[in-house]
Amino acid sequence: MVEQTINSIIAAAKELIGSRGVVEDANDIAPWLTDWRGRFHGKAAAILAPANTGEVAAIVALCAHHGVPLVPQGGNTSMVGGATPPADGSALILSLRRMNHIRALDPAANIAVAEAGVILSALHDAAVAQGRRFPLSLGAKGSATIGGLVSTNAGGTQVLRFGTMRSLVLGVEAVLPDGSIHDGLAALKKDNRGYDLDQLLIGAEGTLGIVTAATLRLVPAIIDRAVAWVGVDHPATALKLLRYMESRSDNRIESFEILPAESLHAVLTHIPGTRAPLNRSHRWHILIEYVGEGAAEALAGLLQTDLIEDATVSANEAQAEAFWRIRDSISEAERATGPAMQHDISVPVDSMPAFMIDAARAVEVAFPGVHASAFGHLGDGNVHFHVRAPAGVDGPRWRAEVGEAASHMVHDLVTKAGGSISAEHGIGQMKRDELIRLSPPARIATLRAIKNALDPLNIMNPGKLV
């Protein structure tokens, strides 16, 4: 019965968007049924790939009519199973990949209008070609798409200066669950006509509608940049250094990333071609990116302070890239050291230094043999908190018997500290139970009321978020 309905939708979809837009070959579908970390597996009879907003609206109206859910996909780079379809095959995948046009790029107004399927690095390139830049970047920039970045309110390494996706989105175009088109693309700097649907759609993980395009803010190209590598004794000193530099640098610090000695050690051990930026050893390391005219000199000047143990400023672009490569390789290097539970958490910035130390110690006491440590975006109050298994254990078994409980403890500690169990990756499938467990019931009821109000048939990315 369900299969019949799905088959008739597929047939109707071919009429609406042409057979080019409908993928039924199991081999072509397969890569899109699993998240890139390989933790979630789903089933879907077809991928529907409309070429424009009108076609998306037609597909959504068709599915609404039949009550069949859609799972929107961009680059399929979710860290929380947010784009993996349900396992029972009850949903179809809606891929935005064919909607990959940059509709407008106006360097004078510092605005770009990009369709949902535009890949982040393609937008970067287009902006640079016009002497501008789009100041949000992350590891998956070669695959992640604008629609997904909007729908997950993506973060990345430049949030300190420019904020998350939310602060870079000037307008959203989306197809709502009834098939109507919400056109919020006009870049109005002031608009107070009722509830802000753009803001509601940003970070909604496709559960309230399909983002089809966004108007985005561009910023001037970087004139000059420098990257410093700094050794300090403690995260609290790192935060003091951040505040010291902020008060003297007129908003020129783009990144302020912290890592413990062991993360550096893991990178140097497992990633070929890396070398330690400083000669002496330090308990904590900081990477700072500073932009503006005479960046290297200005950055070196800011580092003339007793707060630090040692520091070096990149002498050229190659060295700047080498410092960033260490930072960007931590996850890969730590994977090579054995199984671990990873947590994408945030607390208020001022609480982060103590949290990094105290929470790690508490988890290690509660689960003897594990090793906990955190690294990441100190300036945003957001770190990646890893709990590593003792050497030699069986990964899947350790995860089930110890890891999950340790994760609960990390999330409990974060919640107690007034923080978030999902700083930048969203909720998806992976954190849904934890969200429900750790939120006031009134909040969950409110989220569900909003979901039911906009998507009463529950056809938008079912099983995710709420």
Add this chain to the structure above:
Amino acid sequence: MVEQTINSIIAAAKELIGSRGVVEDANDIAPWLTDWRGRFHGKAAAILAPANTGEVAAIVALCAHHGVPLVPQGGNTSMVGGATPPADGSALILSLRRMNHIRALDPAANIAVAEAGVILSALHDAAVAQGRRFPLSLGAKGSATIGGLVSTNAGGTQVLRFGTMRSLVLGVEAVLPDGSIHDGLAALKKDNRGYDLDQLLIGAEGTLGIVTAATLRLVPAIIDRAVAWVGVDHPATALKLLRYMESRSDNRIESFEILPAESLHAVLTHIPGTRAPLNRSHRWHILIEYVGEGAAEALAGLLQTDLIEDATVSANEAQAEAFWRIRDSISEAERATGPAMQHDISVPVDSMPAFMIDAARAVEVAFPGVHASAFGHLGDGNVHFHVRAPAGVDGPRWRAEVGEAASHMVHDLVTKAGGSISAEHGIGQMKRDELIRLSPPARIATLRAIKNALDPLNIMNPGKLV
């Protein structure tokens, strides 16, 4: 029956928040039953003024239990009747005036936590005392409160550099319509745990809950500022000048305001003590505020361009204030010239110069004898578009017979240009019918679905917005 219910609520409220928090004297209530422009008149048996968030929650739960609506009030400075109770006396006023504490002000973290009843100028002063500032200001700053500014996503004269209230709010505490407390005050820079309720409450005009406090962003104190007065031939030249200066000034322009010669003339005629900043006459004038070290010199340097006809830069703070006084007196001066319909509108910035000229001409052609002109925040794409009556007409009659129709035409033209009929004042009572007339039905249905989902009893500021 309704009266009995209201009386029993008043009695119960005295138990919950003490009789100090309940105002029943008609003379004390009277000023709060009318908006400050005197266009809307309501009725209410009492003002309930809880002293803290718990008391607000108790009052909301009480009213939810009885199904009696609440109209939240801060400074009662709405321009659209947003805080005036219904005329039938079916609602009670909930005043946040006693919740006027600044709970925290952390200059190092650049954060303040202010209760809803804190008056804007009090927050300004508190920030300045700590070497910081809160970069949002508007004419009503001596009365307007944080709760109202959040609930209306207020704008003002510094939006160009710092955005509207939405971009300055880091977290919201609110009482939801069921009496539960939403605590979003933790200043997390990254938090992706589902739909952003803070963002939904910002600009909701009290129709989805009562904002009780907000965490706000502070910025460094101004080191130096200078204000320029510039004469140009046309709004299109003004926009060219803005783009020219933006590309050379590294985000140091705080305000870029435009006014036609006639607005300057009205001020010089009706406001004592004002004088023209430039010697020659110009068709259009621009006021530019520039901040940073050596502001006067830098600003004068930026004005070395053929785009302008003439310019003067303030030589001291008194002259800077004198320039601003002209700008701030336009509304008062124009009121003295006779009846007018005023419109708070926005269009995309690049479209604004042509819109200012073309829309004014179109309205003057359609309604012979009227005079249309626009002034305001050119840099935000937001102007105040006034349609003035011919000399000597009867104001109320002209409004009914001509003014309303002219307003509809202005709103039609704005909508056609992809703009907003409410750039910064909100919808309230005044623009509700126009919002419904000019929005796609699917959008209105979506707004109402959200309203019904969160406030099924319709007890939150009824009759406003949706």
